[in-house]
Structure formats: structure tokens, C-alpha cells
Amino acid sequence: MAQNDFDTRHLETLDRDLGRFSNLETATAYVSRPLVAPGVALAFVLLAGLGAMVAFGDTSNTLIVVMAAIFGAYMALNIGANDVANNMGPAVGANALTMGGAIAIAAVFETAGALIAGGDVVGTISRGIIAPESIGTPAVFVWAMMAALLSSALWVNLATWIGAPVSTTHSVVGGVMGAGIAAAGFGAVNWPTMGTIAASWVVSPLLGGLIAAGFLWFIKARIIYRHDKIAAARVWVPVLVGIMAGAFTAYLALKGLSKVVKVSFGHSLLIGAVLGLVVWLVMIPVIRRQSRGLENRNKSLKVLFGIPLVVSAALLSFAHGANDVANAVGPLAAIVQASASGSLTEAVSIPLWVMLIGAFGLSFGLFLFGPKLIRMVGSQITKLNPMRAYCVALSAALTVIVASWLGLPVSSTHIAVGAIFGVGFFREWDAERRLRAAQGSVPERPRLGPEERSRRKLVRRSHVMTIAAAWIVTVPAAAALSAVLFLALRQIGG
Template sequence: MEIQTMNKLEKEALKKSGTDFTRLGFALFFMIGVLTFSFLSNGGISNNMFLAVAALIGAYMAMNIGANDVANNVGPAVGSKALTLTTAIIIAAIFEAAGALIAGGEVVNTIKKGIIDISAFGGNPDPFIWAMMAALLAAALWLNFATMMRAPVSTTHSIVGGVMGAGIAAAGFSIVSWATMAKIAASWVISPILGGVIAAIFLFSIKKSIVFKDDKVKAAKQYVPIFVAIMSWAFVTYLTLKGLKKIWPQVVETLNMLPLVAIEMTKKPTLTTALIFGLITAVIVYFFVKTKVNSSTTTLENNKASVNTLFTIPLIFAAALLSFAHGANDVANAIGPLAAINDAVVNGGISSKASIPLWVMGVGALGIALGLALYGPKLIKTVGSEITELDQIRAFSIAMAASITVIIASQLGLPVSSTHIAIGGVFGVGFLREWLHLNDVGRTIEDDKQAIIDEKKNLHAYNAELKTLEAKDAKIQEDYERIVELYKFIADEEKQIKTAKKSIKKTKKVEFVKREAIKKIITAWVVTVPAAAVLAAVLFFMIRGIMV
């Protein structure tokens, strides 16, 4: 038996190591391919080796974004079993790449969010190139480590920390915009709280209007189309604002060719325009879903599990749209510094903005998709099932929070992280479940508390009587019998009080959110910027030491 067990363990170990080597092989093949392509296609440029190495690091960073950040978009859908892990990876990879290539920004700020003042480099491109290379590599290494530890962290904060640390190493602390850094630190609190509160509100609304009703099928028939329409409104608004910035002029030109349509030409979509697009879509979706729900209610059972199935299709669309918008926006985290290095190498100077060549955008898009496929499952499982148990309704609420929070925060000028919002949403639905549980068992807790009060009164009376009897000088037979009886009563009362206290403690101790996961994730969030900064500073000094 032991030999068979050892053989099984050996086979599993060989299988796992074989899979790990295969993944590593694909990743190395992609990075070496990017290195070779960049070197050969820019052969006539001086310092082209710097650009080729930067492209390799950019590819590494893109894969780490795919492995870590994309889990927030599809993790809840996988955890709720609306999507299988394989299907989620395929959908996310396609839409992440599509978002990056179709709607990724044509021009990106080379210094992410204005973290450092590029004038401090004095127009010298060499230290600037070294700093950007160090920032990119530091952010990628930190993301790699966080993924290994199953901690979903902000890729934006990773690259921000990298740029800050490399900038300080290159030109001192005065180069950093500390006001911007203060806003980013504020986002550590703002993002998860907003995401958690909005997710909890939607979950409670769905439970109150559908799940808690006696006739759940009738309630679902009335309210599911409304909730899905609201989701459509939020997502189309979100996608218009965040995902169509690059191609907005072409979208306006196309729409203005239609009869009775006249949209003012702007550089990017306004909130009003996005809300109108969302409202039109929401109305169409409402009637479509209402028809579908009406036709399916005859086959639905009057229970929560059956109602959950009505949110499966909306969740799949939510995962796809979140992935598209994420690819359009966060691809800059991988290729922003790479675009800056490319611009500095090609033009021999430093610019605050740089056009992104198609090949650079392709590195970001393909790298994100590949990283998700190879190393994404770890974080997808963490987000989807290792923080709190999710079903379709809870995952739907988290997706709603992700889109609505970004819209609200962007209009208020609040710095938020999509990672922190999504994880905050997971925490929000988990803590709401705990609160609802305590309310469900509240009557039991009150009964136990009242029992403790009554038992203590009896215990006090028994002890007082016992003290009086024991103080008597001349005791008769009945006194001794009563003393024995009182000792028994006191022991019983103390036992009942102890039992009631244990019952209260056990009832309150039910946790639907794993506390260890909270500690690990929050620690990773707080450490991300300083860790990436220190690592980037060390890497900058190493690169400068090699080059000088």
C-alpha cells in the first residue's frame, strides 16, 4: 500500500513539474521572440539593444498583469460556477487582447500619473532609459512574487512604485510629486470601501426583492429584467468612458452618418453621452430579458438556486466587458514605460508623452493574454473561492460594483484601483452574508442572553441561601439536605450559563469571509508601492553600475 502511495505521489510530482516546465517554456519563448523581433526591426538605431531588452521586460510585465490583475474580472464568475475556469480564461484572453489592440490609448503618459518630474533628468536620455527599465522590471518582479503568494495586487500601483523608486534613485526625492502619491495612498482605502459598499447594496437589494420573497419565481419575473438592465446601463457607460477613448472620433463619425443622429465631436466621450448610450442599451436589454424570463419561469423552481441561474448569462457578458475595458486601460501599465524607452531611443530625447507603435501595443496585448492563460488560474481561484463563497447573484453584485465604482470615482476625481474595487466587492458581499446570518439567528442569541440573565439571578439566590445556611451554628438534618441540594443547583446553573455563552460565541463566530485572506491581501496592498519602489531603486543602481 505504501509503495503504491509513493508511486502515485511520484507520478503527480512529475506531472506537476512537467506542467510547470511547459508553462515556463511558453513564457520564455514569447519573451525571447519579443527580444529578437525588437532587436531585428530596430537594427539601424543606436542603443537598439536597450530597446530590445526593454521590450523583453515589457513582455514579462504584460504576462504578470495577465496572471495577477485579470483574475479580478473573471474570478467571481468562475467562483460562482457561471463559467468554467477554461472558458473564463479563453473569454478573458480574447477580450483583454481586443481591448488593448482596439481601444488602447494611442498616446500614453510615459510617466504614469505624473509621479515624477522628467525635467530633473536634464534632457539626458540615458538615466531616463535606465530608470524606466528599472521601474518596469521592478513592477514585473513584484507582480510575479504577489502571484506566487496568491495575493491580488494593483498593477497600476506596482508600476507607480517602480517609477517613483527609480526616479528617486536617479534624481533624488525632489523629483517625486508627493501630492500625487498621497492620492494613490488614499485609493488604498477609497477603492475597496466603495467597491464593498456598492456590491453589498446590490446584493441586499436582490435578496430583499427576490430571494427573501415567498414567491421567488414571481419576484424574479418582475425584478431580474430591472437588475440586468441596470447592469447594462452601467457597463455600457463604463465601456464608453473607459474603453472607447482611442476610437471615439471614428465612433462619432459613424453614428452621425445614421439618420436622426447628431453627436457633437469631442476628443473623448462625455459622461452625458455615455449615460445616454447606456440608457438606450438598458431599455433594449430590459424588454429582451423580460421576454426571456417570462418564457423560462414555467421551468423555474421556487428556490434560490433556480433564481441564481437567471444571472448566469449576464455574468458572462460582465466578465467579457470588464476584460475588454481592463485591456484598454491597463495595457499602459505594461507598455507605458516601454513606449517611453522606445521614444527616448528612437528620438534621442525625453518626452512627457509618446506615441505607441503597433508592435509595442501588440506586446502588451499578447503578453496579457498569455500570462492569463499560463499563470492566471491561481489568482482566479483566490478571488473566486478563497475569500468567500460566491454564487451567481453575489458575483453579479461584484461585477456591478466594479463598473459603477469606476464611473463614480472617475467623475469625482477620486483615485481608485480596479483590483482593489473588485476585491472590496468580494469582501462586501462576504461581510453582508455575515450580517444577514447574525440577523437570522438574532432571536437565538437574544434567547441565550436572556437565559444567562435568568440563570445568574437563580445562581445569586442559591449562593445567598447557601451562605446563610452554612453560617448557622446549629444545623438540623433538613439544613444539610438543603445545602447538598443547593450545591447541585449551583453546579447546574453554572453549567447552563457556560453552555449559553458557548452557544452565543459559536453563533457569532460564523465567518463567511476568511480573515487570513483579508490580512494577506491588505498587507500586499500596503506593501506594493514601497516594495516596488525599493526594488526599482536597487535595479537602477545596478543598471547604472553596469553601464557607467
């Protein structure tokens, strides 16, 4: 009997100890989970530095190139975490894609865009903002580009942390400008170029918002508010998908494939028009087949916009990878060129290993840190469904085309977020208009007071203010940080 009591007490003690170990393991896993993503990111950054050491070879400038590769990899991670959300956020917010599906599609198409068609705009980043010959020696130029890389990466990292989608292009431009001013004074900066970039702060979101709101008005007027919604959708959805196909074809020809084949603005529009016509004709029987048996409800219409929305997100990611990889590898490529040749006048070429750092950095940054901004862009500014998200995606392509025709530089971030604002504010205006019409037809219905009207707002004002403030301060903040970092780096480097 005594032995049995001893065994029982022993087993109870053992169970308690095992329970404590189990709780300890659970707590350790919970605490360490947030450290996984930074750990993987750190490993990627160090691997990029190691790859640069192997690729560049053993020279007197190897350490500088390794540092630049580490900063470039860090910047690429931040671009993936912040910028890619603009392409995938609307599709995820509209439930056309799951978070995992969006990350997988974006990773594939961002990498493909960067490797296949990327690098054509590197010259603007590395030489269009400041004149390299005005800076002086190649060593000073290298430190300036290094400061630009690090300052822009730090700023984008901060913006991602506070949940503000900012333009990574403007961050790099500000970084290059600040380092150039610190190195050679205000005369080194190409101020006309900076003026057009500042103008794009206003042009990008306004154009994006107006185009997105215009298409949402068209969808509501021609499909949603019709008595027979399905019949209207059979007529107009093929037209809308054809417009999207044509717009994205022209968009990719203008911005995504310029490295592979040179296409003029007129030719890109012609190619887009032809493909858009073909897609319209192909989609007529497809939409008719998809719409069979659907109920005459708004919910049924979402099915018809799902696939076009997914395709548009993939194409936006390809074009983004082709263009915005330069934000990470532009200064890095300039550093490699100056370190290898000692010349500031030669055209900047991009080694394959530099492009790989940019391409894979975009994908890793999206996978590790992107979901936060994807959720914010997709669902926290205003509520999106497939029709509204379609308007946002189409607006991104059309705005770039219109801006190219006008000769204006635009930001993909500002376009996408501006389009979401445009959709949300149009919904508010439309709801207010319909409410006034309903109140006019029913005189006894009480009118809403100011507090109730404020509660019914469809766009979260706090996000509007946060994002607008982040946009305004991006260039000066990145410039100021870059100037400080340049002075520090030059002191350290001698």
C-alpha cells in the same frame, strides 16, 4: 522444457524493464509538468526581444530597446497572471463559467481591449509620476523606466506566487517613483498625484464593497426573501440586468473606448441610460421565458443570473485590457521614444509591435499562471453564487463611474476584491441579524458561544490580512526595489 523456462524468465525480465521505463516516463512527466508554463513564458519573452530587434532596426540603442521589450513582456505576463483574476474569479467561483471557458473569454477580450482601445493612459504612466526633464539625459530616463518595469514585474510575480491580488497600476507607479527618486531626488516626483493614488487605497475597496453589499441587500430583500421568488425575479431581474447594461456601457465609454472616440462624462451616462432602458425592456420577455417551470427555490434564481454574469466578465476583461495594458507598455513606449528620438519632451506614441507585446503578454500570463489567483479570488475569500458574483461585477463598473465623477483614481483590483469582501461581510451581518431574530422568537434556543460564532464566519480572515498587507506595501516595496535596480543598471550601462 529448459527453453520454455528460459523464454519465461526472459519475458519476465523484459516486463520488469519495461515497467521501470514506464515508471521513469511517468515520473519525468510529473516532474517536468511544472516547468512547461515557465518554459512557454520564457519563449514568449525571448520572442518579444527578437521582435523588438527586428522592428526597431540596427542602431546604437537596439540592445537597450531589446532589454526593455523583454522586461515589458515579463510585466505583461505578470499582469495577466494576477490582475485578470479579478474579472474572471467571481464568474468561476459562482460556477457560471468553467476555468477553461473563463480563460478563453478573458484571452479574447483582454487582447481585443488592448489592441482596439488600449494605450490612452500611457502618458500618465510614463510622464505623470515623474517629470522627465528633471531626470537629465535621455540615457538616465531610459534606465529609470527600465528599472520601473523590472521592479514592478518582480513585485507582481512575488504577489502572484504568495496568492495576493495586488494592483499592477500601483506596482508600476511605485516603480516609476522609486527610479525617479534615485535618479533626481524627491523633487522629481509629482507628489499631489501620488497623494491621490494613496487615497485610492482606501476609496477603491470601500466604494466597491459598499456598492456590492447594497445590491446584494436589494436582491435578498426584493427576490430571495420573497414568498414567490420566481414572480419577484420576473419583475426585478430585468431591471438589474438593465442597470448592469447601462453601467457597463457608461464604463466602457469612459474607460475603454476613449482612444477610439472621445466621450464626455455626461454623454457616457446618457448613452448608458438609453442602452440600459432598452436592455430592460428586451429582458422582460426573456426572463419570463427563462423562468417558466422553475421551482420556487434559491437554486432556480441562479439560472437567471448566469448569462448576465458571463457577459459582465467579458466586458470587464475588455475594459481591463484597454486600460491596464499601459502598465506593461507605458514605460516600454517611453523607452522606445527616448531611444529613437533622443528627446524627453515629445509626446509618447505607441508602435504597434509594443501594443502586441502587451496584448499577447496579458493573454499568455492568464493562460499559463492565472488559474491560481482565479480560484483564490473566486472561491477562497468567501463563497460566491451567481447573485453575489453579479453584485461584484456590477460594483466594478459603478465604482469606476462614481470615482470618475468624484475625480478619484481607483484600482480595478482593489474594487473587485473590496466588492468580494463587501459581499462576504454583508452575508455575515445578515446571517447574524437573522439568527438574533430567530433566537428572539424561540427563547429556549441556546445562544452561540464565541468559538462557534468564529467558526461560522463567512469571510476568511487570513486572506483579508494577507491582501491588505500586500496592498499597503505595494508602492513602497516596488519603489525601493526600483531604486536599487536603477542604481545597478546605471552602473552596468555606464
